[in-house]
Amino acid sequence: xxxxxxxxxxxxxxxxxxxxxxxxxxxxxxxxxxxxxxxxxxxxxxxxxxxxxxxxxxxxxxxxxxxxxxxxxxxxxxxxxxxxxxxxxxxxxxxxxxxxxxxxxxxxxxxxxxxxxxxxxxxxxxxxxxxxxxxxxxxxxxxxxxxxxxxxxxxxxxxxxxxxxxxxxxxxxxxxxxxxxxxxxxxxxxxxxxxxxxxxxxxxxxxxxxxxxxxxxxxxxxxxxxxxxxxxxxxxxx
Amino acid sequence: xxxxxxxxxxxxxxxxxxxxxxxxxxxxxxxxxxxxxxxxxxxxxxxxxxxxxxxxxxxxxxxxxxxxxxxxxxxxxxxxxxxxxxxxxxxxxxxxxxxxxxxxxxxxxxxxxxxxxxxxxxxxxxxxxxxxxxxxxxxxxxxxxxxxxxxxxxxxxxxxxxxxxxxxxxxxxxxxxxxxxxxxxxxxxxxxxxxxxxxxxxxxxxxxxxxxxxxxxxxxxxxxxxxxxxxxxxxxxxxxxxxxxxxxxxxxxxxxxxxxxxxxxxxxxxxxxxxxxxxxxxxxxxxxxxxxxxxxxxxxxxxxxxxxxxxxxx
Numbered sequence: 001x002x003x004x005x006x007x008x009x010x011x012x013x014x015x016x017x018x019x020x021x022x023x024x025x026x027x028x029x030x031x032x033x034x035x036x037x038x039x040x041x042x043x044x045x046x047x048x049x050x051x052x053x054x055x056x057x058x059x060x061x062x063x064x065x066x067x068x069x070x071x072x073x074x075x076x077x078x079x080x081x082x083x084x085x086x087x088x089x090x091x092x093x094x095x096x097x098x099x100x101x102x103x104x105x106x107x108x109x110x111x112x113x114x115x116x117x118x119x120x121x122x123x124x125x126x127x128x129x130x131x132x133x134x135x136x137x138x139x140x141x142x143x144x145x146x147x148x149x150x151x152x153x154x155x156x157x158x159x160x161x162x163x164x165x166x167x168x169x170x171x172x173x174x175x176x177x178x179x180x181x182x183x184x185x186x187x188x189x190x191x192x193x194x195x196x197x198x199x200x201x202x203x204x205x206x207x208x209x210x211x212x213x214x215x216x217x218x219x220x221x222x223x224x225x226x227x228x229x230x231x232x233x234x235x236x237x238x
Numbered sequence: 239x240x241x242x243x244x245x246x247x248x249x250x251x252x253x254x255x256x257x258x259x260x261x262x263x264x265x266x267x268x269x270x271x272x273x274x275x276x277x278x279x280x281x282x283x284x285x286x287x288x289x290x291x292x293x294x295x296x297x298x299x300x301x302x303x304x305x306x307x308x309x310x311x312x313x314x315x316x317x318x319x320x321x322x323x324x325x326x327x328x329x330x331x332x333x334x335x336x337x338x339x340x341x342x343x344x345x346x347x348x349x350x351x352x353x354x355x356x357x358x359x360x361x362x363x364x365x366x367x368x369x370x371x372x373x374x375x376x377x378x379x380x381x382x383x384x385x386x387x388x389x390x391x392x393x394x395x396x397x398x399x400x401x402x403x404x405x406x407x408x409x410x411x412x413x414x415x416x417x418x419x420x421x422x423x424x425x426x427x428x429x430x431x432x433x434x435x436x437x438x439x440x441x442x443x444x445x446x447x448x449x450x451x452x453x454x455x456x457x458x459x460x461x462x463x464x465x466x467x468x469x470x471x472x473x474x475x476x477x478x479x480x481x482x483x484x485x486x487x488x489x490x491x492x493x494x495x496x497x498x499x500x501x502x503x504x505x506x507x508x509x510x511x512x513x514x515x516x517x518x519x520x521x522x523x524x525x526x527x528x529x530x531x532x533x534x535x536x537x538x539x540x541x542x543x544x545x546x547x548x549x550x551x552x
Binding site: 235 | 287314325327338339340
Protein backbone atom coordinates (compact mmCIF):
# COMPACT_ATOMS: atom_id res chain seq x y z
CA UNK A 1 0.00 0.00 0.00
CA UNK A 2 2.76 2.39 1.03
CA UNK A 3 4.62 1.59 -2.18
CA UNK A 4 1.56 2.13 -4.36
CA UNK A 5 1.15 5.61 -2.94
CA UNK A 6 4.86 6.38 -3.18
CA UNK A 7 4.83 5.48 -6.88
CA UNK A 8 1.54 7.29 -7.51
CA UNK A 9 2.80 10.39 -5.73
CA UNK A 10 5.99 10.43 -7.75
CA UNK A 11 4.18 10.02 -11.06
CA UNK A 12 1.59 12.64 -10.13
CA UNK A 13 4.33 15.12 -9.22
CA UNK A 14 6.03 14.11 -12.43
CA UNK A 15 3.07 15.35 -14.44
CA UNK A 16 3.38 18.75 -12.82
CA UNK A 17 7.19 18.86 -12.93
CA UNK A 18 7.24 18.21 -16.64
CA UNK A 19 4.42 20.68 -17.43
CA UNK A 20 2.32 17.89 -18.93
CA UNK A 21 -0.30 18.50 -16.27
CA UNK A 22 -0.66 22.22 -16.98
CA UNK A 23 -0.83 21.79 -20.72
CA UNK A 24 -3.29 18.95 -20.32
CA UNK A 25 -5.57 20.75 -17.87
CA UNK A 26 -5.63 24.05 -19.73
CA UNK A 27 -6.28 22.57 -23.15
CA UNK A 28 -8.80 20.11 -21.78
CA UNK A 29 -10.82 22.81 -20.04
CA UNK A 30 -10.68 25.20 -22.99
CA UNK A 31 -11.73 22.53 -25.43
CA UNK A 32 -14.59 21.01 -23.44
CA UNK A 33 -16.01 24.37 -22.45
CA UNK A 34 -15.78 25.72 -25.98
CA UNK A 35 -17.40 22.60 -27.42
CA UNK A 36 -20.09 22.82 -24.75
CA UNK A 37 -20.93 26.50 -24.77
CA UNK A 38 -20.87 26.95 -28.54
CA UNK A 39 -24.23 25.24 -29.15
CA UNK A 40 -25.46 25.85 -25.58
CA UNK A 41 -26.90 29.34 -26.10
CA UNK A 42 -28.42 28.32 -29.41
CA UNK A 43 -30.26 25.43 -27.80
CA UNK A 44 -31.27 27.47 -24.79
CA UNK A 45 -31.60 24.44 -22.51
CA UNK A 46 -30.04 24.09 -19.06
CA UNK A 47 -28.76 20.65 -19.90
CA UNK A 48 -25.32 19.14 -19.49
CA UNK A 49 -25.84 16.29 -21.91
CA UNK A 50 -23.87 17.95 -24.69
CA UNK A 51 -20.88 18.25 -22.44
CA UNK A 52 -20.80 14.59 -21.61
CA UNK A 53 -21.67 13.28 -25.05
CA UNK A 54 -18.30 14.41 -26.33
CA UNK A 55 -16.36 13.02 -23.34
CA UNK A 56 -15.51 9.64 -24.95
CA UNK A 57 -14.13 11.48 -27.99
CA UNK A 58 -12.17 14.05 -26.02
CA UNK A 59 -10.75 11.33 -23.78
CA UNK A 60 -9.81 9.31 -26.85
CA UNK A 61 -6.98 11.78 -27.46
CA UNK A 62 -6.36 13.13 -23.98
CA UNK A 63 -6.04 9.85 -22.11
CA UNK A 64 -3.33 8.33 -24.34
CA UNK A 65 -1.49 11.62 -23.99
CA UNK A 66 -1.22 11.16 -20.24
CA UNK A 67 -0.57 7.43 -20.26
CA UNK A 68 1.94 7.18 -23.09
CA UNK A 69 4.93 8.10 -20.99
CA UNK A 70 4.19 6.01 -17.93
CA UNK A 71 6.16 2.91 -18.93
CA UNK A 72 7.62 3.85 -22.30
CA UNK A 73 9.72 6.61 -20.75
CA UNK A 74 10.99 4.36 -17.96
CA UNK A 75 12.06 1.82 -20.54
CA UNK A 76 13.69 4.37 -22.77
CA UNK A 77 15.71 6.13 -20.07
CA UNK A 78 16.44 2.90 -18.24
CA UNK A 79 14.81 3.92 -14.96
CA UNK A 80 12.74 0.74 -15.31
CA UNK A 81 15.76 -1.10 -13.96
CA UNK A 82 15.97 1.26 -11.02
CA UNK A 83 12.26 1.02 -10.24
CA UNK A 84 12.02 -2.75 -10.56
CA UNK A 85 15.01 -3.37 -8.31
CA UNK A 86 13.51 -1.30 -5.50
CA UNK A 87 11.55 -3.40 -3.02
CA UNK A 88 8.31 -2.80 -4.93
CA UNK A 89 6.13 -5.54 -6.33
CA UNK A 90 5.31 -5.32 -10.03
CA UNK A 91 1.62 -5.02 -9.18
CA UNK A 92 2.32 -2.10 -6.85
CA UNK A 93 4.18 -0.23 -9.56
CA UNK A 94 1.37 -0.83 -12.06
CA UNK A 95 -1.32 0.33 -9.63
CA UNK A 96 0.70 3.36 -8.59
CA UNK A 97 1.06 4.54 -12.15
CA UNK A 98 -2.60 3.92 -12.91
CA UNK A 99 -3.66 5.87 -9.83
CA UNK A 100 -1.43 8.81 -10.72
CA UNK A 101 -2.99 9.07 -14.18
CA UNK A 102 -6.44 8.67 -12.67
CA UNK A 103 -5.61 11.47 -10.25
CA UNK A 104 -4.78 13.82 -13.10
CA UNK A 105 -7.92 12.88 -15.00
CA UNK A 106 -10.04 13.37 -11.87
CA UNK A 107 -8.42 16.77 -11.36
CA UNK A 108 -9.47 17.73 -14.88
CA UNK A 109 -13.04 16.62 -14.24
CA UNK A 110 -13.21 18.44 -10.92
CA UNK A 111 -12.03 21.60 -12.64
CA UNK A 112 -15.06 21.42 -14.96
CA UNK A 113 -17.39 21.91 -11.96
CA UNK A 114 -17.80 25.66 -12.64
CA UNK A 115 -19.58 24.77 -15.87
CA UNK A 116 -22.61 23.02 -14.29
CA UNK A 117 -22.64 25.76 -11.64
CA UNK A 118 -22.95 28.42 -14.36
CA UNK A 119 -25.58 26.37 -16.16
CA UNK A 120 -27.64 25.93 -12.98
CA UNK A 121 -27.74 29.69 -12.46
CA UNK A 122 -29.08 30.10 -15.99
CA UNK A 123 -31.85 27.55 -15.67
CA UNK A 124 -33.12 24.51 -13.93
CA UNK A 125 -30.36 21.91 -14.06
CA UNK A 126 -31.39 18.36 -13.21
CA UNK A 127 -28.65 17.12 -10.85
CA UNK A 128 -29.38 13.38 -11.37
CA UNK A 129 -28.13 13.03 -14.94
CA UNK A 130 -25.28 15.41 -14.15
CA UNK A 131 -23.86 13.28 -11.33
CA UNK A 132 -24.48 10.18 -13.42
CA UNK A 133 -22.53 11.72 -16.24
CA UNK A 134 -19.62 12.57 -13.95
CA UNK A 135 -19.58 8.99 -12.67
CA UNK A 136 -19.76 7.66 -16.22
CA UNK A 137 -16.94 9.98 -17.28
CA UNK A 138 -14.59 8.87 -14.55
CA UNK A 139 -15.42 5.20 -15.26
CA UNK A 140 -14.88 5.39 -18.99
CA UNK A 141 -11.80 7.56 -18.40
CA UNK A 142 -10.39 4.98 -15.99
CA UNK A 143 -11.02 2.21 -18.52
CA UNK A 144 -9.22 4.19 -21.22
CA UNK A 145 -6.38 4.81 -18.77
CA UNK A 146 -6.00 1.12 -17.96
CA UNK A 147 -5.76 0.37 -21.68
CA UNK A 148 -3.33 3.24 -22.28
CA UNK A 149 -1.00 2.34 -19.40
CA UNK A 150 -0.92 -1.27 -20.59
CA UNK A 151 -0.03 -0.26 -24.14
CA UNK A 152 2.67 2.06 -22.82
CA UNK A 153 4.29 -0.97 -21.21
CA UNK A 154 4.64 -2.70 -24.58
CA UNK A 155 6.98 -0.20 -26.19
CA UNK A 156 9.73 2.21 -25.32
CA UNK A 157 8.51 4.76 -27.83
CA UNK A 158 5.97 7.22 -26.46
CA UNK A 159 4.60 8.19 -29.86
CA UNK A 160 3.99 4.55 -30.73
CA UNK A 161 2.25 4.09 -27.38
CA UNK A 162 0.11 7.17 -28.04
CA UNK A 163 -1.04 6.12 -31.51
CA UNK A 164 -1.62 2.45 -30.71
CA UNK A 165 -3.62 3.46 -27.62
CA UNK A 166 -5.84 5.73 -29.70
CA UNK A 167 -6.43 2.98 -32.25
CA UNK A 168 -7.22 0.30 -29.67
CA UNK A 169 -9.50 2.53 -27.62
CA UNK A 170 -11.22 3.75 -30.78
CA UNK A 171 -11.92 0.19 -31.94
CA UNK A 172 -13.18 -0.87 -28.52
CA UNK A 173 -15.40 2.20 -28.41
CA UNK A 174 -16.77 2.10 -31.92
CA UNK A 175 -17.62 -1.60 -31.99
CA UNK A 176 -20.83 -0.94 -30.07
CA UNK A 177 -21.85 1.75 -32.55
CA UNK A 178 -25.04 1.17 -34.54
CA UNK A 179 -23.18 1.35 -37.80
CA UNK A 180 -20.94 -1.56 -36.82
CA UNK A 181 -23.73 -3.55 -35.19
CA UNK A 182 -25.90 -3.20 -38.24
CA UNK A 183 -23.38 -4.85 -40.51
CA UNK A 184 -22.33 -7.56 -38.02
CA UNK A 185 -24.10 -10.95 -37.80
CA UNK A 186 -26.98 -10.83 -35.32
CA UNK A 187 -25.55 -13.31 -32.79
CA UNK A 188 -22.27 -11.49 -32.83
CA UNK A 189 -23.79 -8.05 -32.60
CA UNK A 190 -25.05 -8.37 -29.04
CA UNK A 191 -21.62 -9.58 -27.89
CA UNK A 192 -19.97 -6.65 -29.61
CA UNK A 193 -22.42 -4.26 -28.07
CA UNK A 194 -21.87 -5.68 -24.61
CA UNK A 195 -18.07 -5.52 -24.91
CA UNK A 196 -17.97 -2.05 -26.38
CA UNK A 197 -16.78 0.83 -24.23
CA UNK A 198 -19.37 3.14 -25.74
CA UNK A 199 -22.71 1.49 -25.16
CA UNK A 200 -22.26 1.39 -21.38
CA UNK A 201 -21.42 5.05 -21.27
CA UNK A 202 -24.59 6.17 -23.01
CA UNK A 203 -26.90 4.70 -20.39
CA UNK A 204 -24.92 6.13 -17.44
CA UNK A 205 -24.84 9.47 -19.23
CA UNK A 206 -28.61 9.53 -19.27
CA UNK A 207 -28.54 9.26 -15.49
CA UNK A 208 -29.44 5.58 -15.41
CA UNK A 209 -26.87 4.06 -13.08
CA UNK A 210 -26.95 0.35 -13.68
CA UNK A 211 -24.70 -1.89 -11.60
CA UNK A 212 -23.94 -3.93 -14.72
CA UNK A 213 -22.42 -0.93 -16.45
CA UNK A 214 -20.29 -0.16 -13.43
CA UNK A 215 -19.20 -3.79 -13.21
CA UNK A 216 -18.38 -3.73 -16.90
CA UNK A 217 -15.99 -0.81 -16.54
CA UNK A 218 -14.41 -2.23 -13.41
CA UNK A 219 -13.81 -5.52 -15.25
CA UNK A 220 -12.17 -3.73 -18.16
CA UNK A 221 -9.92 -1.86 -15.73
CA UNK A 222 -8.95 -5.02 -13.82
CA UNK A 223 -8.38 -6.94 -17.03
CA UNK A 224 -5.99 -4.40 -18.53
CA UNK A 225 -4.18 -3.80 -15.23
CA UNK A 226 -3.67 -7.56 -15.04
CA UNK A 227 -2.24 -7.60 -18.58
CA UNK A 228 -0.04 -4.70 -17.55
CA UNK A 229 1.37 -6.62 -14.57
CA UNK A 230 2.08 -9.55 -16.88
CA UNK A 231 3.80 -7.40 -19.46
CA UNK A 232 5.99 -5.80 -16.79
CA UNK A 233 6.83 -9.27 -15.48
CA UNK A 234 7.69 -10.41 -18.97
CA UNK A 235 11.21 -9.03 -18.59
CA UNK A 236 11.77 -12.07 -16.39
CA UNK A 237 10.92 -14.72 -18.91
CA UNK A 238 12.31 -13.18 -22.05
CA UNK B 239 27.18 -12.23 1.94
CA UNK B 240 26.68 -13.11 -1.70
CA UNK B 241 26.60 -16.68 -2.97
CA UNK B 242 26.35 -17.53 -6.64
CA UNK B 243 26.24 -21.22 -7.54
CA UNK B 244 26.27 -22.54 -11.11
CA UNK B 245 24.35 -19.59 -12.41
CA UNK B 246 23.26 -19.73 -16.07
CA UNK B 247 21.31 -17.12 -18.03
CA UNK B 248 20.23 -17.40 -21.65
CA UNK B 249 18.59 -14.90 -23.97
CA UNK B 250 17.13 -17.06 -26.69
CA UNK B 251 20.02 -18.82 -28.39
CA UNK B 252 22.73 -16.67 -26.81
CA UNK B 253 24.10 -17.60 -23.43
CA UNK B 254 24.90 -14.47 -21.46
CA UNK B 255 26.13 -16.16 -18.30
CA UNK B 256 27.60 -19.66 -18.44
CA UNK B 257 27.72 -21.56 -15.22
CA UNK B 258 29.48 -19.08 -12.97
CA UNK B 259 30.04 -19.57 -9.25
CA UNK B 260 31.57 -17.21 -6.75
CA UNK B 261 31.01 -15.90 -3.28
CA UNK B 262 31.71 -12.54 -1.77
CA UNK B 263 32.31 -12.22 1.97
CA UNK B 264 31.17 -9.24 3.99
CA UNK B 265 33.30 -6.15 3.66
CA UNK B 266 34.90 -7.00 0.36
CA UNK B 267 35.05 -4.67 -2.64
CA UNK B 268 34.82 -6.94 -5.64
CA UNK B 269 35.59 -5.76 -9.14
CA UNK B 270 33.81 -7.45 -11.98
CA UNK B 271 35.94 -6.98 -15.03
CA UNK B 272 35.43 -7.91 -18.62
CA UNK B 273 35.02 -6.66 -22.14
CA UNK B 274 31.65 -5.33 -23.22
CA UNK B 275 29.14 -8.13 -23.57
CA UNK B 276 30.96 -10.43 -21.17
CA UNK B 277 27.92 -10.87 -18.93
CA UNK B 278 28.75 -8.40 -16.16
CA UNK B 279 25.51 -6.46 -16.36
CA UNK B 280 23.45 -9.64 -16.65
CA UNK B 281 25.14 -11.02 -13.55
CA UNK B 282 24.31 -7.83 -11.68
CA UNK B 283 20.73 -7.88 -12.87
CA UNK B 284 20.36 -11.38 -11.53
CA UNK B 285 21.84 -10.36 -8.18
CA UNK B 286 19.48 -7.39 -7.92
CA UNK B 287 16.42 -9.47 -8.88
CA UNK B 288 15.76 -7.55 -12.07
CA UNK B 289 15.70 -10.83 -13.92
CA UNK B 290 15.99 -14.41 -12.67
CA UNK B 291 18.72 -16.89 -13.56
CA UNK B 292 17.72 -19.86 -15.72
CA UNK B 293 19.76 -22.28 -13.67
CA UNK B 294 21.66 -22.28 -10.41
CA UNK B 295 21.09 -20.56 -7.11
CA UNK B 296 21.91 -17.03 -6.10
CA UNK B 297 21.52 -15.73 -2.59
CA UNK B 298 22.21 -12.37 -1.01
CA UNK B 299 22.45 -11.91 2.75
CA UNK B 300 20.97 -15.38 3.18
CA UNK B 301 17.89 -14.76 1.02
CA UNK B 302 17.38 -16.50 -2.30
CA UNK B 303 16.84 -14.06 -5.16
CA UNK B 304 14.23 -16.29 -6.77
CA UNK B 305 12.01 -16.91 -3.75
CA UNK B 306 12.67 -13.93 -1.45
CA UNK B 307 13.22 -11.27 -4.03
CA UNK B 308 11.71 -8.41 -2.04
CA UNK B 309 13.86 -9.27 1.02
CA UNK B 310 16.95 -9.31 -1.18
CA UNK B 311 16.06 -5.98 -2.79
CA UNK B 312 15.62 -4.40 0.65
CA UNK B 313 19.24 -5.22 1.45
CA UNK B 314 20.77 -4.07 -1.82
CA UNK B 315 21.58 -0.65 -3.14
CA UNK B 316 21.86 -0.80 -6.92
CA UNK B 317 23.14 1.72 -9.40
CA UNK B 318 22.40 0.51 -12.92
CA UNK B 319 24.67 1.29 -15.85
CA UNK B 320 24.69 4.99 -16.89
CA UNK B 321 22.84 5.91 -13.66
CA UNK B 322 19.33 6.10 -15.11
CA UNK B 323 17.38 8.60 -12.99
CA UNK B 324 14.12 10.49 -13.31
CA UNK B 325 15.43 13.51 -15.18
CA UNK B 326 12.47 15.80 -14.56
CA UNK B 327 12.61 15.33 -10.78
CA UNK B 328 14.38 17.57 -8.31
CA UNK B 329 17.17 15.77 -6.49
CA UNK B 330 15.59 16.24 -3.08
CA UNK B 331 12.19 14.97 -4.23
CA UNK B 332 13.88 11.99 -5.83
CA UNK B 333 15.70 11.05 -2.64
CA UNK B 334 12.46 11.52 -0.74
CA UNK B 335 10.73 9.09 -3.11
CA UNK B 336 13.46 6.49 -2.66
CA UNK B 337 13.33 6.92 1.12
CA UNK B 338 9.56 6.33 1.08
CA UNK B 339 9.83 3.21 -1.04
CA UNK B 340 12.68 2.00 1.12
CA UNK B 341 10.33 2.23 4.07
CA UNK B 342 12.34 4.68 6.13
CA UNK B 343 10.04 5.94 8.89
CA UNK B 344 8.96 9.57 8.53
CA UNK B 345 10.70 10.55 11.78
CA UNK B 346 14.11 9.38 10.57
CA UNK B 347 13.73 10.27 6.93
CA UNK B 348 15.01 13.84 7.07
CA UNK B 349 18.13 13.07 9.08
CA UNK B 350 18.88 10.09 6.86
CA UNK B 351 18.58 12.17 3.70
CA UNK B 352 20.76 14.88 5.28
CA UNK B 353 23.46 12.31 6.06
CA UNK B 354 23.47 10.99 2.52
CA UNK B 355 23.63 14.48 1.05
CA UNK B 356 26.68 15.10 3.22
CA UNK B 357 28.38 11.80 2.28
CA UNK B 358 27.80 12.17 -1.44
CA UNK B 359 28.49 15.90 -1.57
CA UNK B 360 25.35 16.91 -3.41
CA UNK B 361 24.24 19.81 -1.28
CA UNK B 362 24.75 22.33 -4.10
CA UNK B 363 22.43 20.55 -6.52
CA UNK B 364 19.56 19.59 -4.24
CA UNK B 365 17.15 22.02 -5.80
CA UNK B 366 18.10 21.31 -9.36
CA UNK B 367 16.38 18.95 -11.70
CA UNK B 368 18.41 15.79 -12.12
CA UNK B 369 18.42 16.23 -15.89
CA UNK B 370 20.06 19.64 -15.53
CA UNK B 371 22.99 18.42 -13.48
CA UNK B 372 26.40 17.52 -14.84
CA UNK B 373 27.07 13.85 -15.37
CA UNK B 374 29.24 13.75 -12.27
CA UNK B 375 26.47 15.05 -10.03
CA UNK B 376 23.96 12.71 -11.63
CA UNK B 377 26.26 9.85 -10.81
CA UNK B 378 26.48 11.04 -7.21
CA UNK B 379 22.74 11.33 -6.89
CA UNK B 380 22.60 7.80 -8.27
CA UNK B 381 25.03 6.72 -5.61
CA UNK B 382 23.10 8.60 -2.92
CA UNK B 383 20.00 6.70 -3.95
CA UNK B 384 21.76 3.38 -3.31
CA UNK B 385 22.84 4.37 0.19
CA UNK B 386 19.73 5.85 1.68
CA UNK B 387 18.56 2.70 3.46
CA UNK B 388 22.05 1.78 4.66
CA UNK B 389 22.16 -1.46 2.67
CA UNK B 390 24.46 -4.39 3.40
CA UNK B 391 25.32 -4.82 -0.25
CA UNK B 392 26.08 -2.24 -2.92
CA UNK B 393 26.02 -3.18 -6.57
CA UNK B 394 27.37 -0.55 -8.95
CA UNK B 395 27.38 -1.08 -12.69
CA UNK B 396 30.19 0.94 -14.25
CA UNK B 397 29.94 3.75 -11.71
CA UNK B 398 32.54 5.97 -13.34
CA UNK B 399 31.66 5.92 -17.04
CA UNK B 400 31.27 9.32 -18.61
CA UNK B 401 33.05 11.21 -15.84
CA UNK B 402 36.09 13.40 -16.11
CA UNK B 403 39.31 12.35 -14.32
CA UNK B 404 38.60 14.49 -11.25
CA UNK B 405 35.12 13.16 -10.87
CA UNK B 406 36.37 9.62 -11.36
CA UNK B 407 38.80 10.06 -8.52
CA UNK B 408 36.10 11.49 -6.26
CA UNK B 409 33.69 8.66 -7.00
CA UNK B 410 36.42 6.07 -6.44
CA UNK B 411 37.34 7.59 -3.10
CA UNK B 412 33.70 7.60 -2.16
CA UNK B 413 33.32 3.94 -3.08
CA UNK B 414 36.43 3.03 -1.09
CA UNK B 415 35.10 4.94 1.88
CA UNK B 416 31.74 3.19 1.70
CA UNK B 417 33.39 -0.16 1.06
CA UNK B 418 34.92 -0.23 4.51
CA UNK B 419 31.66 -1.29 6.06
CA UNK B 420 29.72 -2.79 3.19
CA UNK B 421 30.03 -5.47 0.59
CA UNK B 422 30.48 -3.82 -2.78
CA UNK B 423 30.43 -5.28 -6.26
CA UNK B 424 31.36 -2.93 -9.04
CA UNK B 425 31.73 -3.68 -12.69
CA UNK B 426 34.01 -1.90 -15.06
CA UNK B 427 36.06 -2.30 -18.15
CA UNK B 428 38.53 0.31 -17.02
CA UNK B 429 41.50 -1.52 -15.58
CA UNK B 430 43.10 1.14 -13.41
CA UNK B 431 39.77 1.43 -11.67
CA UNK B 432 40.05 -2.12 -10.42
CA UNK B 433 43.55 -1.58 -9.15
CA UNK B 434 42.53 1.66 -7.51
CA UNK B 435 39.42 0.55 -5.69
CA UNK B 436 38.94 -3.18 -5.31
CA UNK B 437 40.51 -5.83 -3.17
CA UNK B 438 39.45 -8.72 -5.38
CA UNK B 439 38.84 -9.10 -9.10
CA UNK B 440 36.73 -11.46 -11.14
CA UNK B 441 37.40 -11.39 -14.84
CA UNK B 442 34.54 -12.46 -17.07
CA UNK B 443 34.54 -13.24 -20.74
CA UNK B 444 31.89 -14.88 -22.89
CA UNK B 445 29.75 -15.32 -19.80
CA UNK B 446 32.39 -17.32 -17.96
CA UNK B 447 34.70 -16.52 -15.10
CA UNK B 448 38.23 -16.63 -16.43
CA UNK B 449 40.12 -15.33 -13.40
CA UNK B 450 39.65 -14.69 -9.70
CA UNK B 451 42.15 -13.05 -7.38
CA UNK B 452 43.55 -9.82 -6.00
CA UNK B 453 44.75 -7.33 -8.62
CA UNK B 454 48.39 -8.05 -7.67
CA UNK B 455 47.95 -11.79 -7.80
CA UNK B 456 46.49 -11.56 -11.25
CA UNK B 457 49.33 -9.37 -12.47
CA UNK B 458 51.90 -11.83 -11.18
CA UNK B 459 50.13 -14.91 -12.40
CA UNK B 460 50.20 -13.93 -16.02
CA UNK B 461 53.35 -15.14 -17.76
CA UNK B 462 54.60 -16.00 -14.31
CA UNK B 463 57.35 -13.42 -14.12
CA UNK B 464 58.49 -9.86 -13.83
CA UNK B 465 60.47 -8.11 -16.50
CA UNK B 466 63.25 -5.58 -16.63
CA UNK B 467 63.83 -2.84 -19.11
CA UNK B 468 67.50 -2.11 -19.76
CA UNK B 469 68.90 0.59 -22.01
CA UNK B 470 72.68 0.66 -22.49
CA UNK B 471 75.28 2.02 -24.88
CA UNK B 472 77.65 -0.58 -26.26
CA UNK B 473 78.07 -3.22 -28.92
CA UNK B 474 74.69 -4.83 -29.38
CA UNK B 475 75.86 -8.42 -29.81
CA UNK B 476 78.06 -8.65 -26.76
CA UNK B 477 75.35 -6.99 -24.66
CA UNK B 478 72.76 -9.52 -25.64
CA UNK B 479 75.20 -12.39 -25.12
CA UNK B 480 76.19 -11.23 -21.67
CA UNK B 481 72.67 -10.43 -20.57
CA UNK B 482 71.36 -13.81 -21.75
CA UNK B 483 74.14 -15.33 -19.69
CA UNK B 484 72.59 -14.08 -16.45
CA UNK B 485 71.04 -16.95 -14.57
CA UNK B 486 67.79 -15.18 -13.77
CA UNK B 487 67.08 -14.05 -17.31
CA UNK B 488 64.69 -16.39 -19.11
CA UNK B 489 64.09 -14.38 -22.23
CA UNK B 490 65.62 -11.37 -23.89
CA UNK B 491 64.20 -9.16 -26.57
CA UNK B 492 65.68 -6.13 -28.29
CA UNK B 493 62.95 -3.51 -28.11
CA UNK B 494 64.55 -0.67 -29.99
CA UNK B 495 67.92 0.87 -30.86
CA UNK B 496 68.62 4.55 -31.04
CA UNK B 497 72.09 5.46 -32.28
CA UNK B 498 74.33 3.47 -29.95
CA UNK B 499 71.74 2.89 -27.30
CA UNK B 500 69.91 -0.39 -27.26
CA UNK B 501 66.83 -1.07 -25.20
CA UNK B 502 66.23 -4.66 -24.12
CA UNK B 503 63.27 -6.23 -22.40
CA UNK B 504 64.28 -9.08 -20.14
CA UNK B 505 61.93 -11.63 -18.64
CA UNK B 506 63.42 -12.51 -15.30
CA UNK B 507 62.64 -14.84 -12.44
CA UNK B 508 63.91 -12.53 -9.72
CA UNK B 509 63.85 -8.91 -10.66
CA UNK B 510 65.99 -7.52 -7.86
CA UNK B 511 68.89 -9.93 -8.25
CA UNK B 512 68.79 -9.71 -12.02
CA UNK B 513 68.92 -5.92 -11.89
CA UNK B 514 72.01 -6.03 -9.65
CA UNK B 515 73.75 -8.40 -12.05
CA UNK B 516 72.89 -6.27 -15.04
CA UNK B 517 74.35 -3.27 -13.26
CA UNK B 518 77.62 -4.97 -12.33
CA UNK B 519 78.08 -6.34 -15.87
CA UNK B 520 77.55 -2.86 -17.25
CA UNK B 521 80.19 -1.47 -14.85
CA UNK B 522 82.65 -4.25 -15.76
CA UNK B 523 82.19 -3.75 -19.49
CA UNK B 524 82.15 0.02 -19.28
CA UNK B 525 78.70 0.40 -20.90
CA UNK B 526 76.75 3.49 -20.26
CA UNK B 527 73.57 2.52 -18.47
CA UNK B 528 70.79 4.90 -19.27
CA UNK B 529 67.81 2.99 -18.01
CA UNK B 530 67.28 0.04 -15.68
CA UNK B 531 63.82 -0.46 -14.32
CA UNK B 532 61.57 -3.31 -13.30
CA UNK B 533 58.26 -3.61 -15.07
CA UNK B 534 55.61 -5.82 -13.58
CA UNK B 535 53.04 -6.88 -16.05
CA UNK B 536 50.09 -4.57 -16.03
CA UNK B 537 46.61 -5.77 -15.42
CA UNK B 538 45.88 -4.63 -18.93
CA UNK B 539 48.11 -7.31 -20.37
CA UNK B 540 46.65 -9.93 -18.06
CA UNK B 541 43.22 -8.92 -19.14
CA UNK B 542 44.14 -8.97 -22.79
CA UNK B 543 45.76 -12.35 -22.47
CA UNK B 544 42.87 -13.89 -20.60
CA UNK B 545 40.12 -12.54 -22.78
CA UNK B 546 41.72 -12.42 -26.21
CA UNK B 547 43.68 -15.65 -25.67
CA UNK B 548 40.40 -17.44 -25.09
CA UNK B 549 38.98 -15.95 -28.21
CA UNK B 550 41.85 -17.08 -30.40
CA UNK B 551 41.45 -20.64 -29.19
CA UNK B 552 37.86 -20.73 -30.28
